[in-house]
Amino acid sequence: MGAVKGLGKRITTALGVSYLGLAALFASSVVIARVLGVEGKGTFSLFMTTVSALCAFSSVGIGSGQMFHASRTSTDLKHFMSNAFVLSFVLGGSAAVLYFLAGHNWGIRSVSMLGGSAAVAASLSVPVYSMIVFQRQYLLTTGDYTLAKLNGTLALSVPLIALAAIYPFGDISVNRLIIAVVIGQFACFVLFQRVVRSRLPEGATLSPRGFSRPFLRRSLSFGIRTYLSELAEFAVGKLDFFLVAGFLGASGLGLYSVAVALAEIVSRLSRELATILFPAFASGRIRAGQAPRILRVSVFFGLLVAAVLGIFSEPLVVLLFGEDFREAVAAFRWLLVGTVAWTSVSVTWSYANASGRPQIGVPIFTAAAVTDVVLNVMLLGRLGIVGAGIAATVSYWIAAILFLRLFCVLEACTLRDALVVRPSDLRHIARVTRDLARALVRWRRRQRAPERVRE
Numbered sequence: 069m070g071a072v073k074g075l076g077k078r079i080t081t082a083l084g085v086s087y088l089g090l091a092a093l094f095a096s097s098v099v100i101a102r103v104l105g106v107e108g109k110g111t112f113s114l115f116m117t118t119v120s121a122l123c124a125f126s127s128v129g130i131g132s133g134q135m136f137h138a139s140r141t142s143t144d145l146k147h148f149m150s151n152a153f154v155l156s157f158v159l160g161g162s163a164a165v166l167y168f169l170a171g172h173n174w175g176i177r178s179v180s181m182l183g184g185s186a187a188v189a190a191s192l193s194v195p196v197y198s199m200i201v202f203q204r205q206y207l208l209t210t211g212d213y214t215l216a217k218l219n220g221t222l223a224l225s226v227p228l229i230a231l232a233a234i235y236p237f238g239d240i241s242v243n244r245l246i247i248a249v250v251i252g253q254f255a256c257f258v259l260f261q262r263v264v265r266s267r268l269p270e271g272a273t274l275s276p277r278g279f280s281r282p283f284l285r286r287s288l289s290f291g292i293r294t295y296l297s298e299l300a301e302f303a304v305g306k307l308d309f310f311l312v313a314g315f316l317g318a319s320g321l322g323l324y325s326v327a328v329a330l331a332e333i334v335s336r337l338s339r340e341l342a343t344i345l346f347p348a349f350a351s352g353r354i355r356a357g358q359a360p361r362i363l364r365v366s367v368f369f370g371l372l373v374a375a376v377l378g379i380f381s382e383p384l385v386v387l388l389f390g391e392d393f394r395e396a397v398a399a400f401r402w403l404l405v406g407t408v409a410w411t412s413v414s415v416t417w418s419y420a421n422a423s424g425r426p427q428i429g430v431p432i433f434t435a436a437a438v439t440d441v442v443l444n445v446m447l448l449g450r451l452g453i454v455g456a457g458i459a460a461t462v463s464y465w466i467a468a469i470l471f472l473r474l475f476c477v478l479e480a481c482t483l484r485d486a487l488v489v490r491p492s493d494l495r496h497i498a499r500v501t502r503d504l505a506r507a508l509v510r511w512r513r514r515q516r517a518p519e520r521v522r523e
Contacts, residue, residue: 089221090336096228097329101322101389103231103240110313110322111242114178115186116227116249117309118167122194123201124302126163129295130155131205132421133287138209144286145210146269150278151287152202160195178313185243193250196257197223203260210267219260226252294421297429301417303437304463308444308456315448324453326389327396330381331403334374338366338414360485361493363415363475368489370411374404399457406461409468412487416471423478432470436463 101109134151138144168187171179179187200223207216230248234240265274272278309328313321377384381404382397389396420428440463447455476486 089217089224090333092221092225092228094329094333096225096231097326098388099231100227100245101326101393104242104245106322106392107318108242108322109325110318110320111181111186112227112245113321113325114309114313114318115182115190115242115246117306118178118182119190119193119197121302121306121310122164122167122190123160123198124298126159126194126198127155127201127291127295127298128159128288129291129293129298129426130284130287131202131291132294132298132426133289133291134202134283135205135209136290136422136424137283137286142269144283145206146272147278147280147283148206148209149202149264149268149272149274150276151280151284152199152206153274154276154279155284156198156202157195160198161191164191164194178310181313181318183243186246189243189246189250193253196250196253199257200253200260203257203264206264207267212267215263219256219263222256222259223253226256290426294426294429297417297421297426297433300430300433300437304433304440304460304467307437308440308460311441311444311448312453312456315444316452320453323393323396324399324456326385326393327400327403327453327457330377330385330396330400331407333377334370334404334407335410335414338370338411359415359419359475359479360481363412363486364489365493366411366415367408367487368493370408374408378404396453399453402454402457402461406457406464409461409464412468413464413471416468416475420471420474420478428474432467432474435470436467439463439466 097109100112104112130151134144134148138148168179168191170176172187182190200219204216204219204223207213207219227245227249230245230252231240233252234244234248261274268274309321309325312324316324378401381401382394385397385400386394417429420426440459443459443462444456447459449455451458472483472486475481476483479486
C-alpha cells in the first residue's frame with residue numbers, strides 16, 4: 069500500500085511539473101500568434117509539426133520497445149541511451165534530409181511553404197529532438213517521473229525562451245525564431261545528457277560504444293508492432309495540419325493551430341498521465357482496479373475543462389490571440405467535443421500498449437485516420453477550418469469508442485466503471501491535492517529558512 073501511495077505522490081508531482089511546461093507552450097502559442105500574425109503563426113506551427121512528424125516516423129517504435137523491455141529487465145538500462153544516440157542521429161537525420169529533398173523535387177506544398185533555411189533547421193532539429201524524447205523515456209523507465217516531466221517542460225518552453233532571447237534585437241521573423249528554437253533544443257539536449265549520465269547504471273555509457281544489437285533487436289521486435297500504431301495515432305492528431313496547409317495555406321493553418329492549441333488543454337492531463345503510467349502499466353506496479361479509476365478521473369477533468377472553455381470560447385480566443393483570430397472560434401468549439409473523447413484514448417491506448425498488445429492500435433488508429441482524411445478532403449473546401457474541426461472530432465470519437473470497448477474487456481469492467489466518476493474518486497482527488505499543497509508549503513518554508521538566518 070505504501071508503494072502505491074508513494075507512486076501516486078510521484079505521479080502527482082510529475083504532473084504538476086509537466087503543467088508548467090504546458091503553460092509555457094500555451095503562452096508561446098499566444099505570444100507567437102501576437103508577434104508573427106496569422107500567416108507567421110501558421111508557418112511556425114508547420115515547422116514544429118514537421119519536426120515532430122519526422123521524429124515519429126524515424127523512431128520505428130524503438131523508444132517504446134526500449135521502455136517496455138528495460139521496465140521488465142533492469143540490465144537493459146545500460147544500453148538504453150547508447151542505442152538512442154545512434155538511432156536518433158542515423159535514423160532521424162536521414163529521414164529529415166530525405167523528406168526535404170523529396171519534397172523539393174516533387175513540389176510538396178508543405179515543404180515549399182517552409183523554405184530552404186527552415187528545411188535545413190528542421191534537418192538539424194529532428195535528431196536533437198529525438199534524443200530529448202529518448203532522454204524523457206529513459207527517466208520515465210527509471211521511475212524519475214519528475215525529472216522526466218522537467219525534461220518535457222523545458223522542451224515545451226523552448227519556443228517561448230527562444231522568442232524572449234531574440235525579442236530585444238527587434239525585427240522578429242519566422243526564420244529567426246526557428247533558428248533560435250533549434251539552438252534552444254540543442255541546449256536542452258546537452259543539459260539533460262548530464263542529468264541522464266548521473267543516473268546511468270554501472271558499466272553504462274552515453275556514447276555509441278555501448279550500442280547493443282541484441283537490445284536493438286528485442287526493442288525493434290516490440291517497437292515495430294507499436295510503430296504502426298504510433299504513426300496512425302500521430303496521423304489522427306497531426307495529419308490535419310498538413311491537409312489544412314495544403315488546402316488553405318499558412319493563414320488557414322495559423323487559425324486552425326490556435327483552435328487546436330486551445331482545445332488540447334482538455335486532453336493534456338490524460339496525455340501526460342499516460343506517458344508517466346506506461347512503464348508502470350508494463351511492469352505491473354498498478355494494482356487491479358486502479359486503471360478504471362485513472363480513466364474515470366481523466367475523463368471527469370476533461371469534461372470539466374471542456375465545459376469551462378466552451379462557455380468562454382469566443383472572448384477567450386479574441387482576448388488571448390487578437391481579433392485577427394476570431395475565425396478560429398467555431399473550429400475550437402468543434403474540437404472541444406473531440407478532445408473530451410481523446411482524454412479517454414490517451415489512457416486506454418497506453419494501457420493496451422503496455423499490456424503487450426501494441427498491434428491493436430493499428431486498425432483502431434488507422435480507421436480514425438482514414439476517416440479524418442476523407443472528411444477533411446470533403447469539408448475543407450466547403451467549410452474551411454470548421455471542416456477540419458468536424459473531421460478531427462469524428463475521428464477522435466471513433467478511436468475513443470473502440471479503445472474503450474477493448475479496455476472494458478481487458479479490465480473486466482463496465483462502461484459505468486470506466487467513465488462515471490465516484491464520490492470516492494473525488495475524495496481521493498481532494499486528498500492528493502491537499503497533500504500536494506502541504507508539500508508546497510513545506511518546500512516554501514525550507515526556502516525561506518536560510519533567508520531568516522542571514523537576516
